[in-house]
Structures are given as C-alpha cells and as structure tokens.
Amino acid sequence: MTTEVRVLQPDEGDVWYGKLERAFSEEETDEERAAWRGLMEPGRSLAAWDDGEIVGTAGAFSFGVTVPGGASVPAAGVTMVSVQPTHRRRGVLTAMMRRQLDDVRERGEPLAILTASESAIYGRFGYGAATQEMRIKADTTRVAPSALPGCDDVRLRLKEPDEVLAACEAVYARTVAGRAGMLVRPPGWDRLMILDPEDDRDDDETPLQCVVAETGGEVTGYARYSVVMDWAEAGAQGTVQVRELAAPDPVVGAALWRYLFGIDLTAWLTAQNLPVDDPLLHLVPDMRRCLIGLREAAFVRPVELGAALAARTYQVPVDTVLQVADPFCPWNEGRWRLSADRTGAVCERTTDPAELALSVRELGSAYLGGFTLSAMAGAGRVRELRPGALAAASVAFGVDVAPWLPHEF
C-alpha cells in the first residue's frame, strides 16, 4: 500500500470529517460537528490517501501553552487523529505523525500537545504524559467546603451560559498565566466550552447552567454545571455535574464551591477534570468522601528541544548536560547543556560529558513539572551519569503549582 499524506483541500472537508467520525465509531450532532469544524484551521488538517480514498485524518490547533514561569509558548494542539478500520496497523498513523511533526517544526512551534484516546499510542512518537486530571465524586450530604471570610459578600447570579460568555472568557484568560499547561486558545473556543447538545444529556439532566460570581459589579468567577435529578424513595438525591469552575480569587472560588455543594435536592457532586492541587481539597473537611481519582491528561512533545527547554524557567539554579535520544525527530538527538534558574534558561548543544541520559519522551513528561525526573529514573527511563545530577535536575524541573490542561480538544 502506498499512502500519500497531504494537506486537506476545502472541498474535501465533509468526507474527511465523516471518516473521522467513523473511525471513532460515533456520530456527532449537527451542533457538535458545526462547532468543531468551525474551529479547524486551514492548512493544518492532513489526510492520508490510499487509491483515491481518505484513510487517515490528523489535525492541529494553534495554541499557546503556559509553561513554568508563566510564558505562553506556541504549541500545536494535535487532534482528530484517525485511521480507517480497514487500514489500521499498516503505518498510516506513523506517516501522518511524520508529516505533522515536520510541519510543526517548520512553523516554529517548539511544542506539540495532545490528549490521547488511548495512552499507549503516542510515546513512540516522542510524546510523554505531562499532566494529570483529578476526578471527584463527593457526598454532599456529608461534605461541605468551608466559608472563607468575605464569602458572603460575593454575589452569585444564575445566567444563561451564552449571555455571560465574554465575561467568563475574560475570567478564564486571567487564570491562564498562573498555571502551566493552560491554553491561550484562538477566538471562537469560548463557544465550544458551552456546547450542550440535547442528545448528549443524560436522562433527567438539565441543560448547562452558569453561575457567575460578582464582586463590585464585576464578574470575578464562574462555574458551569448541570444537575441530573434522581427522585429516590427516601427523597431527592440529584447529582451536580461540574463542567468547569474558574475563579482567580480564593474567596470567590470558595463561594462558588459552597454554592455547588449546597444546591437543593442534590446529594452528590462530580467533577471530571480538576487540577491535582485544586484548592477544593483544602476547603473540604473530609477529602476521603470526595472519592478522588487521577488520570493522565496532556501529552507533551518537545519538537525543537533547545527552544522548548529554554522557554520555561526552573525553580532552582541548574547547570547540567543531557544526552537526549529522539529517533523520530533526530534533529533533537545528542548532548544539550541546560543552564537555568528562576529567571530564565539557555539550552545549547555541547560536546561536554553528559550527566543524564534520557529520551525526548521523558523530557516531555517533565517539561511542565507534572512528573519528576527522579520518578522516571526509578523506572529506568532516566539514567544518572554523574552522581548528584539527577536530584539537582529533578528539583529544578519541578513546579509549585501543578500543571493542568483545562479541557480536551
């Protein structure tokens, strides 16, 4: 089989998207399809062809990703990857990843980032699991977040999600620089955050609700959620399903959580994607009753290694030489000297002796501070070549605020 991979032409979009849905064995609603297709960027969608038929799809969004230190670094948000079931395991994905990473490099984006349908797919292409998401299911009849001083002065109002979209997006934008992994997203993404097709709701689930917090007449936080009602014999025990909560101010955050935990006729609260260090953990008196689960979320790939490592800051001074393996993007292979501290970093090629040996995948996992080099050394994935180099570099790559990807794409 000869596979040709090329950029999608505008008139091929419908067929391409249909193939994508088929590979995922799902049929989106018209509303979902229109929303996602509206966000696709011209020139960033690839199609793999076999004998005049589209057999593979891959796309990318142009994001900025916050890195440790607060800078926003251009990153390709890899998305919509699929291969037709008739053509699987014949190298079509590999051919698309080859073309896509070459394109990303040509565009000058130092990073690529994605969320994976299955976590075993992307390591071979140099992507490392870089962030985790925390899921909770809290028994709200037993657990309530504490009130912080000032909570009662926060005014909460229920609004239609689209009525306050711009104000909520402005709140989101204020949180982006404060946490590695957060996305500066192109215009139009705010609408995706309130997408709420009726067909996707559970039985007895309300449409998406939006509660905004106002301080001094200004929107300073918001939460989006729905409620699934359950009229049990012993009384109502609905579930509040939190889609998103943003509040740069801790008092506003506490007021919003207290509201969500206290909605009448509900007994449970679920949230699918919170930072692993979400302040909620310290607002509740009983973490155990929040039934916490963790899952890997973002995968990061340094595409231009030197530029990527130099774009972030490091929490303690470090000066080390890395021996990097990167068979899929050989331009990154070899020895790199990283000299860095809290204010900035330089990462250049060197012929000096290496102190740590690892692959680009481990650097992707450590890049946002979500996983430590020491932990990966414990699994044999990082080798210390000079005693003391591992602990020093591992601490330097660490972060104070856990990295987090706010949503899938």
Ligand SMILES: CC(=O)SCCNC(=O)CCNC(=O)[C@H](O)C(C)(C)COP(=O)(O)OP(=O)(O)OC[C@H]1O[C@@H](n2cnc3c(N)ncnc32)[C@H](O)[C@@H]1OP(=O)(O)O
């Ligand atoms: C960012 C996103 O969009 S994530 C969404 C990914 N897409 C999906 O899950 C949709 C359903 N699945 C598919 O479309 C396909 O099975 C894909 C895209 C996952 C794989 O495409 P293929 O063309 O079969 O992959 P390809 O033949 O290039 O395989 C390359 C290697 O990856 C391995 N591989 C492929 N898929 C998987 C998987 N799901 N789990 C583990 N390994 C995998 C192959 O075995 C092969 O290994 P090898 O080099 O050691 O032989």
